[in-house]
Amino acid sequence: MTAATRDLAVYIHWPFCLSKCPYCDFNSHVAEAVDYNHWRGALLAELSHYAAQLPDRNIISIFFGGGTPSLMEPATSAALIDAVAGHWSLADDIEITLEANPTSVEAGRFRDFRLAGINRLSIGVQALDDKALGFFGRGHDQTQAIDAVTLAGSIFPRTSFDLIYARPHQTIDGWTKELSEALAMGPEHLSLYQLTIERGTPFYSAHRRGDFQIPAEGLSSALFEVTQELCTSRGLPAYEISNHARPGLECRHNLVYWTGGDYVGIGPGAHGRLTVGDTVFATEQIPGPTNWLDAVAASGHGTRKFEALDAATRIDEILVMGLRLRDGLTRDAFHMATAHAFEDVLEPRRLRRLIDAKFLEIDTRGLRATAQGLIRLNAVLAALLA
Numbered sequence: 001m002t003a004a005t006r007d008l009a010v011y012i013h014w015p016f017c018l019s020k021c022p023y024c025d026f027n028s029h030v031a032e033a034v035d036y037n038h039w040r041g042a043l044l045a046e047l048s049h050y051a052a053q054l055p056d057r058n059i060i061s062i063f064f065g066g067g068t069p070s071l072m073e074p075a076t077s078a079a080l081i082d083a084v085a086g087h088w089s090l091a092d093d094i095e096i097t098l099e100a101n102p103t104s105v106e107a108g109r110f111r112d113f114r115l116a117g118i119n120r121l122s123i124g125v126q127a128l129d130d131k132a133l134g135f136f137g138r139g140h141d142q143t144q145a146i147d148a149v150t151l152a153g154s155i156f157p158r159t160s161f162d163l164i165y166a167r168p169h170q171t172i173d174g175w176t177k178e179l180s181e182a183l184a185m186g187p188e189h190l191s192l193y194q195l196t197i198e199r200g201t202p203f204y205s206a207h208r209r210g211d212f213q214i215p216a217e218g219l220s221s222a223l224f225e226v227t228q229e230l231c232t233s234r235g236l237p238a239y240e241i242s243n244h245a246r247p248g249l250e251c252r253h254n255l256v257y258w259t260g261g262d263y264v265g266i267g268p269g270a271h272g273r274l275t276v277g278d279t280v281f282a283t284e285q286i287p288g289p290t291n292w293l294d295a296v297a298a299s300g301h302g303t304r305k306f307e308a309l310d311a312a313t314r315i316d317e318i319l320v321m322g323l324r325l326r327d328g329l330t331r332d333a334f335h336m337a338t339a340h341a342f343e344d345v346l347e348p349r350r351l352r353r354l355i356d357a358k359f360l361e362i363d364t365r366g367l368r369a370t371a372q373g374l375i376r377l378n379a380v381l382a383a384l385l386a
């Protein structure tokens with residue numbers, strides 16, 4: 001692919017939610033009223049702003065994330081998809097994903113989103129357990145979640161749903177039963193995240209107060225291993241630390257992030273990576289919804305950062321993202337992204353220590369984390385890149 005026809009993914013951020021989940025540190029906000037026309041115009045304006053700087057790209061994915069983009073009017077998503085098609089060429093097999101929550105209000109609009117052009121729905125189920133859903137402050141129960149997943153499967157060509165595990169009081173047996181129920185629903189793609197306590201969230205304060213405890217490292221690792229075994233045995237192996245799919249049905253949008261591809265981020269707080277000439281730029285939009293809206297009204301975009309990445313930073317981020325993948329980084333992919341071989345940039349003694357400890361493997365194909373390395377990837381990366 002030449003620079004003139006480089007593939008590009010488009011991320012569009014809708015920052016509003018019905019309520020704020022206590023574990024969430026995403027750029028999501030509860031607003032009393034949203035001026036949908038105003039928001040549609042602003043997102044379209046920012047899209048045009050970036051399109052003018054990035055001519056002749058081939059769009060392989062559009063991803064509506066949030067926040068809760070299923071609260072966006074379906075007509076807004078249709079207008080944005082049409083605008084993307086007007087600015088660029090679309091790949092024949094373009095993936096167009098919308099994140100949704102399984103409340104009845106949102107499920108009632110699934111058909112309209114399909115008509116708008118969405119062809120993949122990613123549903124935030126989070127737990128198949130009403131007590132856990134209550135703990136997570138979710139606005140749906142288990143029955144609504146199952147109904148929403150079933151309905152989505154009858155409407156969208158592709159679907160996925162998310163679950164959060166390694167929760168307080170969770171046992172291996174309890175998670176095995178819950179994950180088995182999820183797999184029995186026949187998903188083609190599952191995102192399975194371990195609960196993390198993020199600074200600044202209500203869970204962070206509650207956890208510090210001792211209101212609840214999350215599983216110790218040994219139990220977390222055991223839960224991760226059970227997850228891998230169960231999903232693999234049902235035909236959904238992990239292709240990334242937290243993502244499982246039937247072969248060929250991986251999320252193409254997220255693969256762009258993990259393989260160092262180009263993506264443009266539209267909307268409050270959205271990030272992007274854009275190759276212009278031989279330089280990769282990191283972009284970031286103003287995070288606050290009102291400030292972003294004001295900036296777009298004033299200058300057509302809410303960009304607060306458009307910064308060339310130096311070679312060392314780019315190498316580190318390619319390694320950090322690529323080693324999340326089960327297959328790791330191929331030598332060709334790493335060379336294409338960084339113009340270097342692994343041996344040129346990795347400190348030999350650190351690499352050797354991690355290989356000897358059986359956390360990393362390197363061969364003629366490339367560099368990858370072993371199963372044990374994936375369980376403790378943050379520590380492995382810290383030791384590799386220190």
Ligand code: SF4
Binds near residue numbers: 026
């Ligand atoms: S619905 Fe999603 S984005 Fe919104 S607060 Fe909950 S976890 Fe965060």
